[in-house]
Amino acid sequence: MESPPFKIGQGRDRISNLPDDLLLGIIECLSLREAVRAGGVSRRWRHLPHQLSRLHLDADDFHGTTVHHVMEAFTGATRRLLSVCPPAECKCDCKCRRVVKTLILRFYLSDPHLSSISHVVEDTVTRGETQCFEFSVVPPSSELIADWRAEFGEADWRAEFGKQFIxxxxxxxxxFQWLTGLSLTSLKFSHSNLLSLIGACDRLKQLSLASCRLVKRSVLKIDVPNSVIDKLEFINFRCTRIDLVSVPKLTHLLCHDSCKENPPLLFGYVPGLLTVNLASHAKASQAPFALSECFSMNVRNLSTLYLSFEGHMVNFISAPTWIVTAITYICASSLPISAVYLLLQIWIQPERSKKLTAIFSNLKDVALWCFFPECGLNWTLFILEAAPALQMFTVNQTRHWCVQTSEDSAEKANVVWEPSKDLKHQNLKLLVMIGFEEEDKVVNFIRLVMELTTGLKTIKLQSQICQGSNAIDLDSLRKSGTDEASKHRIKERLTRGCSSSVEIIIC
Structure with missing residues (x-):
């Protein structure tokens, strides 16, 4: 409903004289906190926060000395923003006009407030017009959770939170029937309760489990043939292995340092799978495994594969820039990430397999991240051989002097592999090499790729320098310089005796 036309002397500014639809469009460009503040500017604006179509409330934005106080403020704000605007403040029929398209609530587990949250959101989402409805459960800060840690013990507070959430x-x-997204952090479940939870969310499309675990570490079997889940994320999820028995709508999977056994994943009926992002820490007791052991013949549409080889944990906040860049590149996740890893051992067994070639027949983009620089590079070419449609290939060697090897990590070992003599790849267009401090090895590898491909258009080289160490290897840093003379020398070595017209870009 439009506001009355503006008249001189009316006492209303020109912006406030705009129609409600335009004013609502303006405040929806603001953060929720700023939008609510804008609603307090005048009576003319007061009803607008009650018409917002996108609401994202985060318990971390509310202050209090206890979890109860924080959640009291969070629940009250949720109730007010989802309530119908008081008639005295708005003459329009907000209840009929308002459509909440996006509702995301990020909160702590607090028994007295969970039922209130449920009642508040049900009236909104059951209208059937909310396209995105998500719960994100996170643990409170250490200060707020101190009492619970003392009451339940360091080992059991996750289990107590898990029971509360179930x-x-x-x-x-x-x-829960209307949820489209669910993100859980630091909860502990029994296998049956976790599967019941997934089954209770009829409309669930995205599920993320970070730092969660099973009560008894065992195989997590997900068999949900009628679900609409298209994205699964497991970050530091503690179990023995994850079996995706049947998840027919799944398109994206992210699994970071989650499973104890090799192979960490088994793909059953996942015909829609497009992207796999897998990071794993190889322990001394684990032998490398073949990718064909993970993937079933039902996986025929896979187009993107990111593999990161982990080892020692690094604080993400203080991580060097190159680590942040790597994680930004390989993670298709909107979750906050608290830690990243560096490779100490190759856990993949290169293989020549007709089965693998059939599975990788549509693979377009592959990235192999964070394997140690002492390892050779030729082993990576088994991916090139198994993926005839590959167009982009990224190889990243880790050189990070400030990282200490964990005691249970597998020892560094070279991987011997030679590509087939008749290999001629026709579709690779872009080769990205990150970390070329060992110039001879990298140049030889790139020249080999150039020989084995017929359609390569661009080669991108990016140096990698440790910025988080107090004990920097100065000799290695000098060798890794990328001044104009170094760039010219590398380009000359790559093109010497070669008729290829490949563009070489050095960053």
């Missing part, structure tokens, strides 16, 4: 889901079946 009880919440069972007491709020309507709300």
């Amino acid at each position: 009880n919440f889901s069972r007491a709020s079946p309507v709300a």
Whole structure:
């Protein structure tokens, strides 16, 4: 409903004289906190926060000395923003006009407030017009959770939170039926409860489990043939192995340092799978495994594969720039990430397999991240041989002097592999090499790739320098310089005696 036309002396500024639809469009460009503040500017603006179509409330934005106080403020704000605007403040029929398209609530587990959250959101989402409805459960800060840690013990507070959340889901079946996204952090479940939770979310499209675990570490079997889940994320999820028995709508999978056994994943019926992002820490007791052991013949549409080889944990906040760049590149996740890893051991066994070639027949983009520089490079070419449609190939060697090897990590070992003599790849267009401090080895590898490909258009080289160490290898740093003379020398070595017209870009 449009506002009355502006008249001189009316006492209303020109912006406030705009129609409600335009004013709403303006404040929806702001953060929720700023939008609510804008609603307090005048009576003319007061009803607008009650018409926002996108709401994202985060418990971390509220202050209090206890979890109860924080969640009291969070629940109150949620109730007010989802309530119908008081008639005295708005003459329009907000209840009929308003459509909440996106509703994302990020909160702590607090028994007295969970039922309130459920009742508040049900009236909104059951109208059927909310396209994105997500719960994100996170642990409170260390200060707020100190009492609970003392009461339940360091080992059991996750289990207590897990029980609370399961009880919440069972007491709020309507709300969970409408969820499209669920993100859980630091909870502990029994296998049956976790599967029941997934089954209770009829409309769930995205599920993320970070730092969660099973009560008894065992194989997690996900068999949900009628689900619409298209994205699964496991970050530091503690179990023995993950079996995706049947997840027919799944398109994206991210699994970072989650499983104890090799292979860490088994893909059953996942015909829609497009992207796999896998990072794993190889332990001394684990032998390398073949990728064909993971993938079933039902995986025929895979187009993107990112593999990161982990070892020693590094604080993400203080991580060097190159680590942040790598994680930004390989993670298709909107979750906050608390830690990243560096490779100490190759856990893949290169293979020549007709089965692997059939599975990788549509693979377009592959990235192999963070393997140690002492390892050779030729072993990576088994991917090139198994993926005839590959167009972009990224290889990243780790050189990070400030990282200490963990005691249970597998020892560094070279991987011997030679490509087939008749290999001629026709579709590779872009080769990205990150970390070329060992110039001879990298130049020889790139020249080999150039010989084995017929359609290569661009080669990108990017140096990698440790910025987080107090004990920097100065000799290696000098060798890794990328001044104009160095760039010219490398380009000359790559093109010497070669008629290829490949563009070489050195960053």
